[in-house]
Amino acid sequence: MSTDLVGHFGKFGGRFVPEALVSALDELAQAHQSAQEDPDFQFELMELHRTYTGRPSIITEAHRFSAYAGGARIFLKREDLNHTGSHKINNVLGQALITKRMGKKRIIAETGAGQHGVASATAAALLGLECVVYMGEEDTKRQALNVARMKLLGAEVIPVTTGSRTLKDAINEAMRDWVTNVETTHYLLGTVAGPDPFPTMVRDFHRIIGDEARAQILELTGRLPDAVLACVGGGSNAIGIFSAFIGDKSVRLIGLEAGGEGLDSGKHAATLVGGTPGVLHGTRTYVLQDEDGQTKESHSISAGLDYPGVGPEHAYLYESGRAEYRAITDKEAMEAFALLSKSEGIIPAIETAHALAGAIKVGKELGERANFLINLSGRGDKDVQTAANYFGIPL
Amino acid sequence: MNLLGQSFEIAREENRALLIGYLTAGFPNMERCKSAIKAMIDGGVDLIEVGFPYSDPVMDGPVIQQASEIALANGVGAKEVFEIVASSTVPTLVMSYWNPIEKFGVDAFAQELRDAGGCGVITPDLTIEESQDWIKATQDSKLDRVYVVAPSTRDARLSKVTSNCSGFIYAASLMGVTGTRSALSGAAESLVMRIREVSKTPVAVGLGVSNGQQASEIAKYADGVIVGSAFIKLLLENGDEQEANRSLTALSQELSEAVRR
Ligand SMILES: Cc1ncc(COP(=O)(O)O)c(C=O)c1O
Numbered sequence: 001m002s003t004d005l006v007g008h009f010g011k012f013g014g015r016f017v018p019e020a021l022v023s024a025l026d027e028l029a030q031a032h033q034s035a036q037e038d039p040d041f042q043f044e045l046m047e048l049h050r051t052y053t054g055r056p057s058i059i060t061e062a063h064r065f066s067a068y069a070g071g072a073r074i075f076l077k078r079e080d081l082n083h084t085g086s087h088k089i090n091n092v093l094g095q096a097l098i099t100k101r102m103g104k105k106r107i108i109a110e111t112g113a114g115q116h117g118v119a120s121a122t123a124a125a126l127l128g129l130e131c132v133v134y135m136g137e138e139d140t141k142r143q144a145l146n147v148a149r150m151k152l153l154g155a156e157v158i159p160v161t162t163g164s165r166t167l168k169d170a171i172n173e174a175m176r177d178w179v180t181n182v183e184t185t186h187y188l189l190g191t192v193a194g195p196d197p198f199p200t201m202v203r204d205f206h207r208i209i210g211d212e213a214r215a216q217i218l219e220l221t222g223r224l225p226d227a228v229l230a231c232v233g234g235g236s237n238a239i240g241i242f243s244a245f246i247g248d249k250s251v252r253l254i255g256l257e258a259g260g261e262g263l264d265s266g267k268h269a270a271t272l273v274g275g276t277p278g279v280l281h282g283t284r285t286y287v288l289q290d291e292d293g294q295t296k297e298s299h300s301i302s303a304g305l306d307y308p309g310v311g312p313e314h315a316y317l318y319e320s321g322r323a324e325y326r327a328i329t330d331k332e333a334m335e336a337f338a339l340l341s342k343s344e345g346i347i348p349a350i351e352t353a354h355a356l357a358g359a360i361k362v363g364k365e366l367g368e369r370a371n372f373l374i375n376l377s378g379r380g381d382k383d384v385q386t387a388a389n390y391f392g393i394p395l
Numbered sequence: 396m397n398l399l400g401q402s403f404e405i406a407r408e409e410n411r412a413l414l415i416g417y418l419t420a421g422f423p424n425m426e427r428c429k430s431a432i433k434a435m436i437d438g439g440v441d442l443i444e445v446g447f448p449y450s451d452p453v454m455d456g457p458v459i460q461q462a463s464e465i466a467l468a469n470g471v472g473a474k475e476v477f478e479i480v481a482s483s484t485v486p487t488l489v490m491s492y493w494n495p496i497e498k499f500g501v502d503a504f505a506q507e508l509r510d511a512g513g514c515g516v517i518t519p520d521l522t523i524e525e526s527q528d529w530i531k532a533t534q535d536s537k538l539d540r541v542y543v544v545a546p547s548t549r550d551a552r553l554s555k556v557t558s559n560c561s562g563f564i565y566a567a568s569l570m571g572v573t574g575t576r577s578a579l580s581g582a583a584e585s586l587v588m589r590i591r592e593v594s595k596t597p598v599a600v601g602l603g604v605s606n607g608q609q610a611s612e613i614a615k616y617a618d619g620v621i622v623g624s625a626f627i628k629l630l631l632e633n634g635d636e637q638e639a640n641r642s643l644t645a646l647s648q649e650l651s652e653a654v655r656r
Contacts, residue, residue: 006524015522016493018454019556020545020570022522162460168451175453180571182547279494280451282520292472293498294450 007196010319012312015195017282021175024182029197031102036204041097048093049208052126053083056212059220059373064343065356069363072370075225076346077213077241079377086349086378087209087237088119088190094205096123099186106130106185110174112139112167112233113304113351114146115378116190121155131155134173136166139303146382164297167307171281191234192311195282199311206240209375214244217373227252227362230375231354232272232325233304235311237377242323252324255314256358258300259327269298270327271310272318280309286318301330301386302350304378332357334390337380349378350386398486398514399539399562402441403597403618412614412654415599416440416647417490417623419448419462420479421471427636429482434640435626436485438647443483444517444621447476447491454492454519454543456574458624461631473499477511488541488562490517493525505532515539515562523556530559541565544590546582554593563597563619564590568604575624576603579612587617607653614654622650 007013007029015025035041049055058081062074079087099107107129111117117133124131133150137159140147150157163169171194178187192199192206210228217225228245230238232255245251260268268274271286278287280295288296288308298308317323328336333350336357341347348356355374363370380387388395406413416435421428432443448466452459473495480487489508496504496518508516515538521529523542533540539562544553547570557564568583569576583600590598599619604610610620626643633639 014525016520016525017522018519018545018567019522019543019552020547020567022552023547023549163450163464172451172453176456176572179454182570279497281453284525287494289494289498291498293495294467295494 007200009313009316012284012315013196013199014284015282016279016284017195018179020179021182025195025197027102031098032197032201035098035101041101045094045097053089053093054081055208057081059213059216062344065340068339068343069360070366071368072363072366072372074359074372074374075217076374076376077209079209079237079375080346080348080352080379084115084119084122085381086115086119087206087240087375088116089122090208090240091190091202091205091236092116092119092123092188095186095188095201096127096129099129099188100127102186104184104186106181107188108132108134108174108177108185109188109190110134110167110170111190112170112306113302113349114139114143114150114382115304117155117157118146118149118153120188121150121153124155125153132177133157134160134170134177136160136164136170138165139167142303142386143382145385167303168295191236192239192313193234193281193283193285193309199283199313202236203239203243203313206236207243209237209240210242210244213241213373221371223371224248224251225371225373226366227254227370228373229254229256229355229358229362231256231305231351231377232310232314233258233307233351234309235314237375239311239313241373241375246322253317253322254358254362255323255325256328256354257325258302258305258354259329260299262329263327267299268327269300269306269308271308272314272325273327277315283312285312285315286310301333302354304349304351305354326358328354328357334387336360337387338391346376347380348376349380350383352377397537397539397562402486403563406441406618410656412617413441413599413619414439414647414651414654415442415444415619415621416626417444417446417621418626419446419459419466420476421448421466421469422462422627423465423630424469425475425478428479430636430640431630431643432479432483434643435647438644439651440647441485443485443487444490444623445476445479445487447489447495449492449495452492454572456572456624458575458627458631459573462627473504477507480508480513481511486514487512488515488517488539489513490519493518493521501528502532502535505536505538509536509538513538515541517541517543517565519543523559526559543567544586546570546586550589553589557590557594557596560596563599564594565621566590566598566600566617568600568602571602573602573624575605575628579603579609583613584616607649610650611653614656620650620654
């Protein structure tokens with residue numbers, strides 16, 4: 001949906017930020033708008049995607065995995081094949097070009113799984129920008145391999161030791177850096193959360209996923225899919241693929257959140273399904289919070305979904321009913337992770353495995369006549385250690 | 396004229412700036428928070444700002460972050476914030492990030508704060524664009540509404556934000572988060588001058604102010620000086636209530652003399 005002047009999606013979105021950041025957000029909104037309308041910018045970004053990211057990404061039909069999902073036809077949009085291994089690069093290259101357009105030379109980023117940090121460090125190396133990545137100390141341990149990757153790419157990684165030491169606290173620390181260095185620095189936010197214009201801008205850079213996939217699946221099957229599924233952390237890969245189908249009323253849009261140890265356990269990161277409306281990190285959206293409005297810690301086996309907020313456009317799609325959201329437990333996600341690996345020879349990211357687990361459930365409900373499109377948002381290389389531990393494979 | 400207005404008026408007549416002291420509610424615990432506020436007032440603090448501790452304080456540096464974590468671990472919520480406000484013997488405001496206010500209920504928060512004797516609220520992450528409900532609630536309960544402006548705030552926006560402030564305007568002395576700084580940036584004075592062009596509301600300067608020398612410099616051009624982290628640091632460094640409170644009173648005295656022109 002289009003936003004109003006101050007970036008609202010219905011009652012969600014907007015800007016809840018220190019006044020110190022308002023002029024930088026105005027400047028960013030303007031730079032994004034003018035870039036959208038500038039054919040030279042669009043050409044430069046598309047050339048980078050063609051010659052560097054490896055776009056368009058293909059779609060793969062998952063013939064054998066289909067048996068686990070009630071026999072439904074399943075198509076995977078292969079964002080895992082992008083350079084750096086996930087959808088994150090789409091947004092990062094776009095924002096990195098905008099950074100140059102604004103004449104800034106330093107980017108900062110937050111990261112949970114490390115995928116957005118790696119993508120940011122990659123773009124910084126490619127375009128000659130200085131890069132600092134904030135990462136919760138807890139996540140630097142869970143995703144040690146990605147920390148090393150970022151360092152190899154020339155980025156500085158700062159472990160964040162406040163609060164729950166995960167993604168939420170990395171965002172807090174990045175915001176503090178930004179308030180201090182906003183003259184020279186662009187905050188390259190990695191998902192569709194945060195104050196306006198981030199939810200809109202990040203969505204626009206990921207919309208390419210849905211635009212490509214819609215054309216690909218029409219060409220392949222001659223019809224629209226019955227459902228489009230994606231995992232939802234902050235919600236960027238999901239909004240990227242949903243955007244192209246929002247106008248197609250026959251297509252169900254299904255977001256899969258991290259149910260952790262189960263909604264009843266309180267240990268989860270299912271913000272829409274298990275949270276309430278509130279304000280977090282500069283935007284009004286759904287939040288996991290207590291009765292005093294304090295943010296609760298989220299829990300997920302997947303670092304990339306372990307976030308107690310969600311993008312405001314998802315909050316809007318949830319309340320309006322256009323999209324539906326479900327929670328997938330750690331256990332269900334890991335089962336789907338193993339099934340895809342063994343049935344298709346594709347090891348997905350654990351984040352992505354939540355979407356696959358969703359397809360297994362919905363497939364059983366809809367049966368073999370259904371066609372699904374799943375955003376395969378990332379590959380599982382970074383998760384090999386976690387998965388080996390989970391399945392008891394000695395390293 | 397309301398309480399805050401009167402306080403600034405008196406200070407002007409006495410040819411000095413107002414001294415505003417910040418403390419996180421329920422830090423180090425409820426009783427010591429009350430006695431610390433008393434110690435600050437004994438030393439000459441004119442106005443108290445009670446911080447509502449929040450889990451994600453993006454405008455705060457390590458010192459106030461630590462105080463907030465301790466207060467939250469003590470179970471501090473809105474009820475405790477009101478209790479601290481009610482215990483203060485000078486005009487008292489609350490400083491709060493937006494989510495705890497919204498969660499409590501915007502109208503209820505304003506009304507209960509008023510009932511507890513509070514005179515205003517500073518909202519560091521609430522933009523004017525998102526303020527409709529808040530403006531109405533504060534008008535209904537006659538609370539002053541203080542927004543923070545920064546050196547990066549452009550002129551057109553400065554008049555928009557300041558025209559919605561009452562009581563005083565909070566001018567951030569620098570681009571950054573709360574915390575003590577050894578030197579002040581030159582940005583504060585030019586920001587205050589730019590505010591004077593568009594508003595007659597008193598201006599108080601905060602962020603990074605920690606000693607008498609800095610306070611006296613600011614008092615030359617601003618109507619109020621806000622000190623927070625420096626007080627909290629004293630409480631973090633000293634576990635003994637009596638000793639810590641003596642040092643709070645001493646710092647307040649130093650600052651209070653410094654703000655005389
Ligand atoms: C592969 C992958 N998928 C999904 C996500 C979740 O982010 P979002 O919901 O913004 O797509 C991440 C985040 O790190 C990720 O690495």
